Amino acid sequence: MKIAVLIKQVPDTDEVKMDPEKGTMIRDGVGSLINPLDLNALEAALFLKGERGGTVTVLSMGPPQAERALREGLALGADRAHLLSDRAFAGADTWATAKVLATLLEKTGPYDLVLAGEKATDGETGQVGPEVATLLGLPFATYVSRLSATDGGLEVRRTVEEGYQRLRLPYPCLATVLHDLNEPSMPTLAGKKRGRRAEVTRWGLSDLGLEETEVGLSGSPTRVVRIAHPKITRQTAFYGARDLDRGIAHVVALLKEKALLQGGGQA
Amino acid sequence: MRTERNGLGGVFVVAEVRRSGIHSCTLELVSKARELADARGREVTAIVLRSPSEEPVEPLFRHGADRILLVEDERLGSLNAEVHSRIVAHLIGKGDAEIVLAPATTTGRTLLPAVAALIHTGLTADCTGLEIDAETGLLLQTRPAIGGNVIATIKTPDHLPQMATVRPKTFPVAPPQDRLGRVERPLLDESLFCTSVVCLGEESVEGEEVDIQGLDVIVSGGKGLKRPEGFRLLQELADLLEGAVGASRPTVEAKWISYPHQVGLSGKVVAPRIYLAAGISGAVQHLAGMQTAETIIAVNKDPEAPLFRVADVALCGDLYEILPRLIDAIRREKEERHD
Ligand SMILES: Cc1cc2nc3c(=O)[nH]c(=O)nc-3n(C[C@H](O)[C@H](O)[C@H](O)COP(=O)(O)OP(=O)(O)OC[C@H]3O[C@@H](n4cnc5c(N)ncnc54)[C@H](O)[C@@H]3O)c2cc1C
Numbered sequence: 016m017k018i019a020v021l022i023k024q025v026p027d028t029d030e031v032k033m034d035p036e037k038g039t040m041i042r043d044g045v046g047s048l049i050n051p052l053d054l055n056a057l058e059a060a061l062f063l064k065g066e067r068g069g070t071v072t073v074l075s076m077g078p079p080q081a082e083r084a085l086r087e088g089l090a091l092g093a094d095r096a097h098l099l100s101d102r103a104f105a106g107a108d109t110w111a112t113a114k115v116l117a118t119l120l121e122k123t124g125p126y127d128l129v130l131a132g133e134k135a136t137d138g139e140t141g142q143v144g145p146e147v148a149t150l151l152g153l154p155f156a157t158y159v160s161r162l163s164a165t166d167g168g169l170e171v172r173r174t175v176e177e178g179y180q181r182l183r184l185p186y187p188c189l190a191t192v193l194h195d196l197n198e199p200s201m202p203t204l205a206g207k208k209r210g211r212r213a214e215v216t217r218w219g220l221s222d223l224g225l226e227e228t229e230v231g232l233s234g235s236p237t238r239v240v241r242i243a244h245p246k247i248t249r250q251t252a253f254y255g256a257r258d259l260d261r262g263i264a265h266v267v268a269l270l271k272e273k274a275l276l277q278g279g280g281q282a
Numbered sequence: 283m284r285t286e287r288n289g290l291g292g293v294f295v296v297a298e299v300r301r302s303g304i305h306s307c308t309l310e311l312v313s314k315a316r317e318l319a320d321a322r323g324r325e326v327t328a329i330v331l332r333s334p335s336e337e338p339v340e341p342l343f344r345h346g347a348d349r350i351l352l353v354e355d356e357r358l359g360s361l362n363a364e365v366h367s368r369i370v371a372h373l374i375g376k377g378d379a380e381i382v383l384a385p386a387t388t389t390g391r392t393l394l395p396a397v398a399a400l401i402h403t404g405l406t407a408d409c410t411g412l413e414i415d416a417e418t419g420l421l422l423q424t425r426p427a428i429g430g431n432v433i434a435t436i437k438t439p440d441h442l443p444q445m446a447t448v449r450p451k452t453f454p455v456a457p458p459q460d461r462l463g464r465v466e467r468p469l470l471d472e473s474l475f476c477t478s479v480v481c482l483g484e485e486s487v488e489g490e491e492v493d494i495q496g497l498d499v500i501v502s503g504g505k506g507l508k509r510p511e512g513f514r515l516l517q518e519l520a521d522l523l524e525g526a527v528g529a530s531r532p533t534v535e536a537k538w539i540s541y542p543h544q545v546g547l548s549g550k551v552v553a554p555r556i557y558l559a560a561g562i563s564g565a566v567q568h569l570a571g572m573q574t575a576e577t578i579i580a581v582n583k584d585p586e587a588p589l590f591r592v593a594d595v596a597l598c599g600d601l602y603e604i605l606p607r608l609i610d611a612i613r614r615e616k617e618e619r620h621d
Contacts, residue, residue: 051548109395110404136547138427140407142395145363149399154364154479157392160541170482174542175388176493177300178486180360185478194548195541236404236441240422243433249578253596255585259604262597263611266558266579269595273555273577275499275523276616 016069052132090202090210106232113146144191289380292324313456316346333359367396386447404438499525506561510538546571564589
């Protein structure tokens with residue numbers, strides 16, 4: 016089974032501190048790591064490889080430093096790694112990102128299965144997976160919390176608002192996965208060594224055979240008009256041990272004001 | 283692209299159809315769509331894809347739709363991303379949509395990206411604000427990023443339609459008007475239904491409200507509960523307020539409660555009218571999921587708990603003392619109202 020995993024390098028939010036003045040995240044000096052849900056996708060890919068044989072390829076689009084995330088993927092057990100890095104790719108929205116990733120999957124494939132995290136912790140759009148699948152004409156499933164590979168296709172369980180939906184998708188297909196799919200492993204020492212040495216193939220615009228107008232900012236249908244850093248200021252009413260009665264009365268008054276105490280009354 | 287389309291068909295809303303029927307977040311979007319369509323002098327069309335049903339669609343008219351495109355087919359009973367997205371793409375293309383909105387639910391967030399890829403246009407996820415730019419007539423889409431720490435305004439200048447998913451409970455449902463519209467049942471080519479994906483079944487999670495995102499009140503618990511039974515106390519409070527129970531990640535990892543309840547960076551992003559957090563310290567990853575709530579109430583025994591810094595009301599003390607007292611006070615208040 017040939018499996019591709021799409022990974023994204025994101026800022027390490029564990030290290031992110033809040034700027035108390037501006038109410039923004041301080042990103043300077045913050046490390047980066049593989050988007051947590053992408054690790055679940057990689058773990059699933061490695062599991063399937065163990066079960067059914069084959070190869071796992073990790074792919075990422077990003078600045079040259081994103082190579083680190085790919086090396087981490089190699090350290091965890093991926094066989095091959097491809098990095099899409101070109102100044103022309105900068106400023107891509109989800110459409111332009113999906114376009115480039117889909118093209119690379121075509122160039123390096125064919126794959127039986129493409130896996131990705133449901134969303135990234137920085138952009139949080141969850142759009143790239145479905146867009147890649149659709150550009151490649153692949154059937155896909157999102158919000159996958161369980162998956163197994165059978166000869167007849169990939170069987171998945173999607174976690175949705177009302178419960179679960181179970182699907183069988185024929186190969187080739189794409190799935191985006193959730194955190195409760197599995198428990199990602201840590202790299203071994205031998206893995207880390209391999210990750211440092213293994214080759215990461217670099218791809219630029221000309222290698223993909225795409226036009227400059229199809230990628231990056233110029234290939235993006237959406238434009239950011241402005242970015243605001245809202246300072247969420249709340250006047251905190253603080254009630255300590257001796258004021259708890261007043262504090263509770265304050266909460267009840269708030270509930271009343273918001274008309275949240277009207278229902279039923281079957282107390 | 284804008285060159286082939288001109289958007290005279292106005293604003294389209296993709297209805298959220300669940301097993302229980304058309305979900306109320308559809309009415310929120312139709313209400314907002316009405317406002318946007320009026321600013322553009324265009325119509326509002328709602329797309330309803332479902333298996334044959336008796337449920338009336340007229341409420342969509344009363345909240346702002348001019349037209350409903352109703353497709354009823356046994357094969358539409360369960361979401362099939364391929365089929366549903368193809369049909370939506372076909373209908374908005376044929377209808378020459380200028381703007382397409384869908385709820386940012388698991389369904390909307392699955393369908394719309396596929397539609398955007400099919401028709402090559404932009405899509406903005408999880409919008410919390412939508413307005414028409416008076417100068418250009420373009421849709422200005424506002425969304426929080428990086429856990430609400432940054433608010434980005436986005437537009438789609440050269441492609442049509444302009445598409446966005448919108449979090450439930452972002453916009454109010456407009457008061458119902460005495461108005462009607464047209465129900466059209468478009469005939470669809472059989473090829474649109476072609477798929478190789480098989481639905482093996484659907485299960486509801488029994489006795490559990492998994493959808494915490496759409497409720498006015500969320501009562502969340504963290505490690506400070508000390509034991510899984512603590513969630514019963516929270517459930518009692520949530521039931522009183524017709525709300526849902528949320529949780530911090532460690533309590534989900536300890537299996538005190540299931541994952542659909544998790545709030546935060548790797549869980550759900552919620553913006554209820556009241557968010558009450560008990561025994562939650564307020565790590566950035568948790569804040570990322572709830573700091574845009576209208577009102578935040580925090581219960582913690584540590585006066586330095588970071589969550590207090592974003593709270594409107596801070597109750598400092600043992601949650602096992604405070605919550606029962608709060609529950610009593612709410613009961614008393616409700617009884618008084620009842621008498
Ligand atoms: C990549 C990543 C993603 C993450 N995603 C999420 C996420 O989605 N959601 C999430 O919540 N976390 C997430 N986390 C974890 C997060 O960093 C924190 O570890 C977590 O939120 C802490 O949970 P907590 O507040 O319940 O526990 P703690 O931090 O242990 O806090 C317990 C609190 O309870 C208080 N307390 C104790 N006893 C009592 C009592 N009797 N009465 C009142 N108060 C009491 C304590 O003072 C303390 O403040 C993530 C972490 C990472 C690295």
